[in-house]
Amino acid sequence: MTGLKLITFDLDNTLWPVDEVIRQAERTTSDWIADHHPDAARALTPARIRTVRDRLVREHPDYLNNLTRLRRDAMAEAFMAAGFEDKEARHIAADAFLVFHEARNQVSFFPGALEVLETLADSYTLGALSNGNSDLKRIGIADLFRFHHSAESIGRRKPEPDMFRAALRSAGVEPDQALHVGDHPVEDVDAARRHGFQAVWANLIDLDWPDDLDRPDHHIHHLRELPDLLPLLDN
Structure with missing residues (x-):
């Protein structure tokens, strides 16, 4: 190993609880529909959308690589099932x-x-790797990261290798220089x-580790623990 150079972070439930x-986003969306399209509001209950989403994923598992398309198409299908024409439903x-x-x-x-991010960004290249569709610019932390790769941008979600390989290419490092x-x-x-x-397992929401996986060598319960752990990994 030639030293740690790249640290990549998952986002949801790693940097913030999701x-x-x-x-709240679903409630906000429902309120907006009720205000702007009251005739459509009954078609877009969160439970109804989840039912349509689950069916779409069963029929087309590739939807999991693009959660934006999945949610948008699920809403459109719910509207169409409630009697809206295709074009209006999709709009x-x-x-x-x-x-x-x-x-x-x-x-x-x-x-x-x-x-922690601000501290680490002074010494390491930081990247974000997420299966979700959060937007670091909207959140206000894009300047702390060299890159943000997602299932949507790469076309394959973790745990497949594609996103991790893209991170190495973006940072110009080898796997043994990455965390x-x-x-x-x-x-x-x-x-x-x-x-x-x-x-490093960031277990900030108190998950149980699966019995069928080897336990991680390093885990934290608070992100402030991470900088103190890095000297053990950076050698």
């Missing part, structure tokens, strides 16, 4: 998704997250290890 963000769904996406990027960081920090045991930690990265 479940309430999504719930409303496209507008509604813009409302959703704006609200989806109104995040509250885990304690210490911004300070990935994420919350998901399979999509982040185990994937990073299998693709040659070092890995």
Whole structure:
């Protein structure tokens, strides 16, 4: 190893808790539809959209590589099922998704997250690797990252190797010079290890580690623990 140069971060549930963000974004979207298209409001309950989303994923698993398309198409199908013509349903769904996406990027960081990112950005190349569709510019932290690769931009979601390989190309480093920090045991930690990265499990939401996976060598419960851990990895 020639020293740690690149640190990549997952985003949702690693830098901020995401479940309430999504719930609030869905409520905001429902309110917007009720105000602007009251005749469509009953077709777009969160439960109805989840049912359509689940069906779309079962029928076309590739939807998981593009959550924007999945949510937008699920809304459109829900509207069409409620009697709207295809063109109108897709138009409303496209507008509604813009409302959703704006609200989806109104995040509250885990304690210490911004300070840790700002500190690490002085010494390492930082990258973001996410299966979700958050927008770092809207969130206000794009300047801290050299790159942001997502399932949508790459075309394949973690735990597949594509996003990790793209990160190495973007940073111009080898796998043994890279560390990935994420919350998901399979999509982040185990994937990073299998693709040659070092890995830190950021267990900020108290998940259980799966019994069928080798436990991680390094884990943290608070992002402020990360800088103190890096000397053990940077050698």
